[in-house]
Amino acid sequence: MGVSCGSNFRDTWDRTSDRCSRFFPCFSDPARRSALTLKLALVVLHLVLAGVIFLFDNDLIVKTKQEPWYTAIYVVLFVATLIQYFVTSGTSPGYVFDVQRAIDERDAAARRASFASIQPASSKNDSVSITVDARNYNRGNATAWTKLVMDLYPPGTSARNLTCPYCHFIQPPRSKHCHDCDKCVLQFDHHCVWLGTCIGQGNHCRFWWYICEETALCLWTSILYIGYLKSNISKAWWADIIMILLLATLSISLIFLLLLLLFHSYLIMTNQTTYELVRRRRIVYMRGIPERVYPFHKGVCRNLYLFCFGRSSIYRMEALPTAEELEEKSRPYTCCDILSCRCC
Numbered sequence: 343m344g345v346s347c348g349s350n351f352r353d354t355w356d357r358t359s360d361r362c363s364r365f366f367p368c369f370s371d372p373a374r375r376s377a378l379t380l381k382l383a384l385v386v387l388h389l390v391l392a393g394v395i396f397l398f399d400n401d402l403i404v405k406t407k408q409e410p411w412y413t414a415i416y417v418v419l420f421v422a423t424l425i426q427y428f429v430t431s432g433t434s435p436g437y438v439f440d441v442q443r444a445i446d447e448r449d450a451a452a453r454r455a456s457f458a459s460i461q462p463a464s465s466k467n468d469s470v471s472i473t474v475d476a477r478n479y480n481r482g483n484a485t486a487w488t489k490l491v492m493d494l495y496p497p498g499t500s501a502r503n504l505t506c507p508y509c510h511f512i513q514p515p516r517s518k519h520c521h522d523c524d525k526c527v528l529q530f531d532h533h534c535v536w537l538g539t540c541i542g543q544g545n546h547c548r549f550w551w552y553i554c555e556e557t558a559l560c561l562w563t564s565i566l567y568i569g570y571l572k573s574n575i576s577k578a579w580w581a582d583i584i585m586i587l588l589l590a591t592l593s594i595s596l597i598f599l600l601l602l603l604l605f606h607s608y609l610i611m612t613n614q615t616t617y618e619l620v621r622r623r624r625i626v627y628m629r630g631i632p633e634r635v636y637p638f639h640k641g642v643c644r645n646l647y648l649f650c651f652g653r654s655s656i657y658r659m660e661a662l663p664t665a666e667e668l669e670e671k672s673r674p675y676t677c678c679d680i681l682s683c684r685c686c
């Protein structure tokens with residue numbers, strides 16, 4: 343009886359999930375299902391934390407009627423934070439596969455165009471035709487991607503050591519294979535479980551803005567909670583307990599967000615990634631570089647400019663610094679350097 347009841351329930355569940363998958367194809371993949379559940383949980387959490395204060399705090403409702411702009415700005419920040427979350431989550435971090443394919447396609451198109459322009463001449467002279475074919479054959483041995491990437495490494499570097507064992511692509515400097523996304527990511531920072539995507543060159547700027555907006559929202563909501571708890575209006579004891587518990591959650595989140603914001607601001611100003619900072623000794627291209635020397639640091643202003651506006655070109659890949667450049671970067675700062683603004 344129990345077994346048949348259990349199998350009936352399983353059949354009903356299977357049929358329901360089949361029907362769901364047919365109407366909503368995104369629910370058929372377990373990974374996408376868990377990502378969507380996480381996003382839904384995040385929206386619900388935001389609605390609860392912001393909604394409770396409007397539910398309990400009558401003073402805030404009165405204030406909203408008197409000064410609607412105050413609540414309007416808060417609602418704008420709330421909506422902007424959620425939009426920023428979804429936009430960041432949906433932005434590609436810059437997968438090496440996409441960039442490699444785009445570069446090889448661009449190179450193939452350029453070769454076809456140059457071949458077409460030379461073709462009429464080749465019909466008049468056979469030797470030109472042979473020359474063109476030979477050149478194309480030689481270029482075909484190594485793809486445009488391989489040549490482009492190998493130029494970013496010091497001469498003599500073996501391509502074998504740079505090939506990703508999972509994607510089988512030659513990785514440019516600063517890229518890494520993400521085991522969660524199962525792809526190589528350009529300028530890999532970390533895989534964010536909260537956003538369900540990697541943070542890399544393509545979405546690091548949006549990620550910073552998301553943390554910034556989330557921090558501001560968290561701070562403002564905490565101020566509203568403190569205002570409610572300090573007010574002298576008559577309140578039910580259980581409402582106070584709920585508000586204190588939620589305020590404790592908000593305070594922990596705020597400390598975490600502030601630290602994360604400061605940490606990423608420091609990384610951006612020194613042109614580093616979380617992965618490079620944490621796994622410095624394990625990264626091949628970082629070995630031999632003295633501590634406190636940031637190999638990709640180009641000065642605070644230039645780093646900030648590239649971080650904010652360099653994303654328009656997804657193909658931006660940084661070459662490893664030469665020995666002379668590293669020596670220059672490791673030179674200690676003097677008073678003259680500060681006066682001449684060497685850091686910028």
Ligand SMILES: [Zn+2]
Nearest residue numbers: 506509519526
């Ligand atoms: Zn890979």
Ligand SMILES: [Zn+2]
Nearest residue numbers: 520523533540
């Ligand atoms: Zn990832």
